[in-house]
Structures are given as C-alpha cells and as structure tokens.
Amino acid sequence: MSANTAVVERYRNSFLKEVEANVEEGQWVKMCMQCGVCSGSCPLGPAWDHPPQEIFMMIRAGKRDEVLTSSSMWMCTSCYNCIVRCPRELPITHIMHGLANYAHRLGIAPKNQPTRKFAKLFWDNLSKKGRVNELKLGIALYFMNGLVSGIKTALKMAPLGINMVKTKRMSPMEYFGGHGIKDTKGLHAILKKAREIEAAKMQKF
Amino acid sequence: MAKKEYSFYPGCSSQKAASGSNYQVSVDSMCDVLDIQLNTIPDWNCCSASIGYAEGGELPRLALSARNMALSEQHNAGQDIVATCAACWLATRETKDRLLHSEHLMKETNEALAAAGLNVKANQNVRHMVEVLIEDFGYDALGKHVKKPLEGIKIAGYVGCQTNRPFGIQGESFENPKYLDKLVETMGAEPVENYQKKVSCCGGALAFSEPEKSQALIKDIIEAAYDGGADMIVTPCPVCQMNVEVYQDQINSKYKTKFKMPVVYYSTLMSVAYGKDFKQSGLDGQVIAPNKLNAIAKK
Numbered sequence A: 001m002s003a004n005t006a007v008v009e010r011y012r013n014s015f016l017k018e019v020e021a022n023v024e025e026g027q028w029v030k031m032c033m034q035c036g037v038c039s040g041s042c043p044l045g046p047a048w049d050h051p052p053q054e055i056f057m058m059i060r061a062g063k064r065d066e067v068l069t070s071s072s073m074w075m076c077t078s079c080y081n082c083i084v085r086c087p088r089e090l091p092i093t094h095i096m097h098g099l100a101n102y103a104h105r106l107g108i109a110p111k112n113q114p115t116r117k118f119a120k121l122f123w124d125n126l127s128k129k130g131r132v133n134e135l136k137l138g139i140a141l142y143f144m145n146g147l148v149s150g151i152k153t154a155l156k157m158a159p160l161g162i163n164m165v166k167t168k169r170m171s172p173m174e175y176f177g178g179h180g181i182k183d184t185k186g187l188h189a190i191l192k193k194a195r196e197i198e199a200a201k202m203q204k205f
Numbered sequence B: 001m002a003k004k005e006y007s008f009y010p011g012c013s014s015q016k017a018a019s020g021s022n023y024q025v026s027v028d029s030m031c032d033v034l035d036i037q038l039n040t041i042p043d044w045n046c047c048s049a050s051i052g053y054a055e056g057g058e059l060p061r062l063a064l065s066a067r068n069m070a071l072s073e074q075h076n077a078g079q080d081i082v083a084t085c086a087a088c089w090l091a092t093r094e095t096k097d098r099l100l101h102s103e104h105l106m107k108e109t110n111e112a113l114a115a116a117g118l119n120v121k122a123n124q125n126v127r128h129m130v131e132v133l134i135e136d137f138g139y140d141a142l143g144k145h146v147k148k149p150l151e152g153i154k155i156a157g158y159v160g161c162q163t164n165r166p167f168g169i170q171g172e173s174f175e176n177p178k179y180l181d182k183l184v185e186t187m188g189a190e191p192v193e194n195y196q197k198k199v200s201c202c203g204g205a206l207a208f209s210e211p212e213k214s215q216a217l218i219k220d221i222i223e224a225a226y227d228g229g230a231d232m233i234v235t236p237c238p239v240c241q242m243n244v245e246v247y248q249d250q251i252n253s254k255y256k257t258k259f260k261m262p263v264v265y266y267s268t269l270m271s272v273a274y275g276k277d278f279k280q281s282g283l284d285g286q287v288i289a290p291n292k293l294n295a296i297a298k299k
Ligand code: SF4
Pocket: A031, A032, A033, A034, A035, A036, A037, A038, A039, A052, A053, A056, A085, A086, A087, A088, A089, A090, A092
C-alpha cells in the first residue's frame, strides 16, 4: 500500500469497509450515485423504512446498527427491477440479500421479521433432503408465529389447501416422506464445506 | 426436424403432487409434439430459489446450483441445461456467470463440490424453456403444429419478473417484452394489447411471508387483466402462476372483488392448440377453470 492509499484508507469509515469485505457484492456500494431509481422500483417500496438508495447512503455514513437491524432488506421480493435499471449497474438485489444474510449471521436482524423466518424454514427444508417439501414448508410456515396464530392461519388457508389437493398440486401423503435426493450425504458434505470456506473468509470488525 | 435433446432441470415445484405438477404435464405434452427430449439431470437438487439467502449465504447457494451443473456436465455432456421454472433458471444461470467471472468462486465452489466427489466447469448454456421455443424453433415453426387454433380467447401475457430480469429473452426489452403476446398469437388466440402489469412483481416468495402486501400486488395484476378484457392470464413462471391463481378467494374477501381469473402456462395453451386433451394439457390442475380453453381441449 502506498503512503497515499494508507491515508485514504484511514479516512474511509469502517462500516463501508466491513460491507465491502463481508457482504455479498458489497464492493459495489461505493459506486452508487444516489439517483434513486432503485428506490422507485421496489414493488413493496412503501413498506421499506429505508429503500436501497438510502441504505447505500447510510452504509457510507457509517450507520451500522441502523442498517443491519433494519427490516428493509427483508422486503426485497427479488424482482430484479433495480438491477436492470440502475445506471451504475449495481447488483442491488444481491447486495440486499447479502446485507440480510450478514445481519442474520451476526444475529442482529429483526427477530420476528416474517421473511427472515420463512427464509430460514425454506433453507432448513431444502438442505435436509435436497428438495423442497412444499407441504411441510407450508405447515411450518403457518406455525412459525406460535400455535394459536398457526391454527388461525391454517384455518384461513384450508380452502386453498383443499383446492390444491383436489387438483393434485399438493398431497397430504407428502408429510410422511415426500421428495428428496438420493445423495443427501454428499449434499450435506458439500454444504458443510461451503460454509466452512465462507466462515474462514469473514473478517473481524 | 431431428429430435432435439436438452439436459433438463425440473425443479421442486414440478414434482409429483407439488404446486407446479400440472406445468410439467403440459411441458411433456408440448415437448412430445415438438420432438424435444428432456434428459433429466440425475439426482438434481433444489436451487434455493431467491429465498435461500438468509440461512444460505453466497457460497452454499452457489454450491447448490453448481452440484446440478456438475451432474449435468457428467451425465448430459454437450447439451444445454434447460429449466422450466424461472427461479431455477435464474439461480443456475447466475451461478454459471459468477463462476466464470471469478476464479476465486470457481475454486472455492469446486473445493466444496469435491466433498462429494464432484467437479464443475460451468461449460453448458443455461436456458429457460421459453428461450428454447423462440430461439431453437421460432414462432413459424411453433405455429406449424397448431391443430386447434385458440380462437375467441383473449389472453393477458403476464411475463412477471424472473423470466424477464435480469437476463430476459434475447432481443426483448425488460420493460415491455412481447414474446408471450407473440406466442399467444401463434396459438391462434388474441393477446391483450398493452397489458399494463405484464412485468410487475407478484410478491414472489414473499406471498408466503408477507401475504397482505403481496396480495395487494396480485390484485393489481388481475385487475389490469380484466381491464384489458382478458379471459385468462398466461405466464411462463410457476411462482407467478401459483401466486396469481390461488389467492383470489382471499383477495375477493378482503377487497370485495369478484375475481375469477384463470391463470395458465404457455405450455398449457400450446398443448391444447397442439390437440392434446384436457388431462394431457394439465388442465385438471387448474384451481380456477379456464372455461374457453377447456371447451377447446374437450372438442
Ligand atoms: S439506481 Fe443505482 S446508482 Fe441509483 S441510487 Fe440506486 S444503486 Fe444508486
């Protein structure tokens, strides 16, 4: 590092550096020119406390807690509107996913964020057997907020479930077995190794 | 024309008794007519869609898609990988691009795959079925097989998000793609001109976790189809299909609407137009019956 870059490095706030080091596609954040196109593109825009443009500004302003504890990134529907429209070609969708993942990993993402819970259920479901079991996922989803609310949701969703069973697009039998791959052992080994490699890359801040 | 072969990645929703099982039925019928042979990737796994990120992280997610690609390279060498699900296609294609773009990620992904004795090169094209239809066949060739033109049906082409962005179909714009409308026309039906919500988001996976917010989006998608005089909506994506079709009762009770808008796949339309019957076209899988299409299929 030249003397000059060393000076610059010292003046860059450490949260931006942290994001660049530890968040998927985080090295792109500095490229944002604050035009606001992404923020105008989010389908659930009104529900975001801080739309993407603001998140990028907050990262540069060093607002670590406000960013990582925000529920905003969890409102991303992965519609990819922002990506195709951003004049600077930032992979915004992936940065939002990356920030959500990082906050989740650090244990500071909002606890009761429904998409956080769903995403976790989904991953647990798929990583166990290699394929998603929609029925078990659905049932786990209904009950993710506890028994009482689960029963309420299940009753509300029952007509839908019956429609899906009638049209053979859902099977109650799936609960007792259902879909999976043959080489689950191999898949688990792959995922374990991938996690290890990724964990080893994480830098301390 | 000679038989065309592809390395097929069916995806979770296509499985027996899963939400998109009827999609698979119609795809099989359509491929039968077009003489397409789909060689399923042996022991394929879930791609983690766009919701695996929270628990998954980047490398485990890439490893999931890379495992499928590795198996495909091993068993279906020399063929393009084809997916029917938008999310499967997107995840796999994104993985390919990232692996080819970054030596690091390629190396790390292969380290992970080695734990199961696999290796990936990312040397096969990753394509959506719609790309195959348009690029490897073309509208004229697709039109030649039509036995029962879908006359008198007006259809809103709902392209949605992930078949359209970030990759999309070559030569089509992100904001106003026309290929679904052209396919509808090719099958003898009438497309809704300027269907306003053609590329709007249905909420995707958030239809599960944020049902009210997503249903507000879905409501607009259906409303715009009615505004355009549509008899039904057609889509290339199993997530869009499910979200837009199955929550209409709940939307009706919340918004006091009277929606009863059928939502079918492009492959459903094509199967019927190609002369396949009700069941072969996957029409028994519709929660809301597309009456005009059923009538043609039963003729
Ligand atoms: S569209 Fe791109 S450049 Fe504009 S604010 Fe969003 S991320 Fe920044």
